[in-house]
Amino acid sequence: AQSVAQPEDQVNVAEGNPLTVKCTYSVSGNPYLFWYVQYPNRGLQFLLKYITGDNLVKGSYGFEAEFNKSQTSFHLKKPSALVSDSALYFCAVRDRTGRRALTFGSGTRLQVQP
Amino acid sequence: EAGVTQFPSHSVIEKGQTVTLRCDPISGHDNLYWYRRVMGKEIKFLLHFVKESKQDESGMPNNRFLAERTGGTYSTLKVQPAELEDSGVYFCASSLTGPVHTSGANVLTFGAGSRLTVL
Numbered sequence: 001a002q003s004v005a006q007p008e009d010q011v012n013v014a015e016g017n018p019l020t021v022k023c024t025y026s027v028s029g030n031p032y033l034f035w036y037v038q039y040p041n042r043g044l045q046f047l048l049k050y051i052t053g054d055n056l057v058k059g060s061y062g063f064e065a066e067f068n069k070s071q072t073s074f075h076l077k078k079p080s081a082l083v084s085d086s087a088l089y090f091c092a093v094r095d096r097t098g099r100r101a102l103t104f105g106s107g108t109r110l111q112v113q114p
Numbered sequence: 115e116a117g118v119t120q121f122p123s124h125s126v127i128e129k130g131q132t133v134t135l136r137c138d139p140i141s142g143h144d145n146l147y148w149y150r151r152v153m154g155k156e157i158k159f160l161l162h163f164v165k166e167s168k169q170d171e172s173g174m175p176n177n178r179f180l181a182e183r184t185g186g187t188y189s190t191l192k193v194q195p196a197e198l199e200d201s202g203v204y205f206c207a208s209s210l211t212g213p214v215h216t217s218g219a220n221v222l223t224f225g226a227g228s229r230l231t232v233l
Binding site: 042043100104106 | 225
């Protein structure tokens, strides 16, 4: 069975500072990994995905994530946080065979203070 | 392009009543998924349609939940009879079919969700 852990319910960061939202996963074999963001009263929006190749993936709004196979992690990062980045962030995983549906984590609320 | 539309946005019902949630996916998206998020918990997979066929319904909690996708377009999720633990936000998502490395494939577009409150 596949699973995703987002160990922090909330991350607080000052505007302009770098941010990291943590994600670790468990899956059979090599994973496909995703990050989604949810703003209030909206559906989840795709940020980025890791399929293969370069471990550093760049996505929307200046976000990036690094795939680390040995640590089974896929942390989301941004060099300089904006107040408008405040939202709920979800990490998701899919294995390369079998079920095509994504398995999501419980979400991390990012609060960027001005 | 219109996004994924879900209706109703919020439903409040009594235990034992029936509720039907509707999802209109993006036109041309063969894959349609239903997910549920109970307050503060992870977003849990319910089921997956490919066109009108149920590809995977392993996440459906019990036989009080019935999902349909007649004609491979919109989908409905009926809960009958509703129980207190069914409360949560039900998300629908759709995606294109194709190899996962191709642009857009396996990238889910979500609706805003239907919040269900069972009293």
